[in-house]
Amino acid sequence: MITNVSIVSVWVRDLDESLAFYTDVLGFEKGDDVQLGPDYRWLTVRHPEQPELNLHLTTPGAPLSSELVEAMRRAQADGGLPGVGLTVDDCHKTCEELRAKGVEFLQEPADRPYGIEALIRDNSGNWLVLVEPKELDPKDLSEADLG
Template identity: 70%
Template sequence: MIKNIAIVSLFVKDVDESLRFYTDTLGFEPKDDVTLGDGYRWCTVIHPEQPELVVHLTVPGPPLSPELAAAIARAQDEGGMSGLGLNVDDCQATYDALVAKGVEFLQPPSERPYGVEALCRDNSGNWLVLVEQKYSPE
């Protein structure tokens, strides 16, 4: 039986730059960084409050076809890649802190039926949604 989600993969343009973004800007911690056969890099980060969920940062490439990898790269350039939803305690304060670090937002904190939400992109074009929920996600 499935118990939970353990790994989420994000396509990034540059693993080193994304590793810095997720650790230095967002506060994630590095977990694994291993180069395997054929130069494939397995690089992951975790959030210290949810270490059981691993975020895998990977550049589109094999085993994907060259055509699919190119399509993903185009979607990244257009800022059309899905990403992560991140729970925050205070959406406005988190927004202010990330703006001060140079993160560009597509949408400032806005009231929604489920809470307060702000939308930005990471340095590879993946959407990040910050959500201050009205009710606990538990």
């Protein structure tokens, strides 16, 4: 029986630079850092409030095909890879703190039916969603909101 999600992979350009971004900028802690052979490094970070969930920072490479690696690198260069959603307690304040650290914003904090949401990029171009959640009231949804 599956009991939880424990690892989510995030494709990055450079492991050391991404480790610094996720720890120094976002406040995650370094998890595992193991060199497995000459061409593969297993690197994880985790949030101190949720240590059971690891973000596996990884670069496109073997055993993926060279065509897939190239496609992923193009998507990274275009900022087209999704990242993860991060819960925040105060979206506006968190955004001010991250802006002071040089984080790139794709969307300023905006009210949504489920809370206040902002979009940022990590240093590899991945989209990260910041959400200050609120109780979802179905009355707040209209057909226009559902697309």
